[in-house]
Every structure is written in C-alpha cells, then in structure tokens.
Amino acid sequence: MVGLVSRSGREMQRYNSNGGRQVVGYKQNIDGSMSNEFEVLLVSSQKGHTFMFPKGGWEVDESIEEAACRESLEEAGVIGTVEHELGEWSFISKRYGIYYEGHMFPLLVKEQLEIWAEKNLRTRLWMNVVEARDVCQHWWMKEALDILVHRLTLQQK
Numbered sequence: 001m002v003g004l005v006s007r008s009g010r011e012m013q014r015y016n017s018n019g020g021r022q023v024v025g026y027k028q029n030i031d032g033s034m035s036n037e038f039e040v041l042l043v044s045s046q047k048g049h050t051f052m053f054p055k056g057g058w059e060v061d062e063s064i065e066e067a068a069c070r071e072s073l074e075e076a077g078v079i080g081t082v083e084h085e086l087g088e089w090s091f092i093s094k095r096y097g098i099y100y101e102g103h104m105f106p107l108l109v110k111e112q113l114e115i116w117a118e119k120n121l122r123t124r125l126w127m128n129v130v131e132a133r134d135v136c137q138h139w140w141m142k143e144a145l146d147i148l149v150h151r152l153t154l155q156q157k
Helices: 064-076 129-135 139-156
Strands: 021-029 039-044 055-057 078-082 087-092 099-112 124-128
Touching: 039 064, 039 129, 055 064, 064 078, 064 099, 087 139, 099 139, 124 129, 129 139
Parallel strands: 021 099
Antiparallel strands: 021 039, 021 055, 039 124, 078 099, 087 099
C-alpha cells in the first residue's frame, strides 16, 4: 500500500521574481472522446464553500507538470496524462492579498481513486462545461476552461 499524504508548508514553494507564489492546476476531461458534452472535474475548497479546478503550489524539486499531477492526485484523487498548457494567469490570493501566477493544463484522466490524500477535506464533482463555468469562482479558471473548450472544438473539425 502506498502512503497518500499531501505536501504542506511553503518552504519548498516556487516564487516569481516579484515574490508572487507560483501555482499550477489541471482540468480533466473524463475520457478521450470529443463529444459536445465532455465533463471536467472540480473540487471543493478546503472550507467547502466554493468549487474550483485542482491547483496548488509548484515546488522546487519538481517540474511544473509533476506539480500539477501531484495536486490533481492529492486534491481530486485522479491520475492521467498531461496535455499542452492552456496558459498563465496572474491573480490576487484572497487569503494572503498577494499576486500569484497560475498555470493551467488539461489532464486526460486515466484513473480515479476511491481513496486519496484530501478525500476527507474536499468533494470532487464531475460536471459539464456549462455547469463548471457557472460554479467556478475564479475568473482565470473560467478563462482557462474557455480556452480548453475552444481547443477541443478545433480538434473536432
């Protein structure tokens, strides 16, 4: 059995030249199909009041892709294949009032675990794009979702 423990603390976190924390996140579509009703996975905040895409700190001992995979595993209990980055956003942390850089990547989910590190802290929820855009509280995550939808639409043509 593998131990499933989330990393914690800020001592290994990456920061940009302006002192802003760098975070990464992933959006997942449930399978490889290109249907008009593909789903994405959102997780609740730790306090459970809002939904968002899995995200978290990018640490100095990992690549950006490894960080996003780790955060998806820790927060949502999913494993998959990283796809091309959707973009980078600068946003202000509500908790700390400082600027962060957010990098978003799609992750094609290959496995959804029944037990994961933050299962008792978060709820994970699959939903269609319209629902996800509605419940997601972060403007930059909504923009990333729009880019993903546009990219998948172009791939269908």
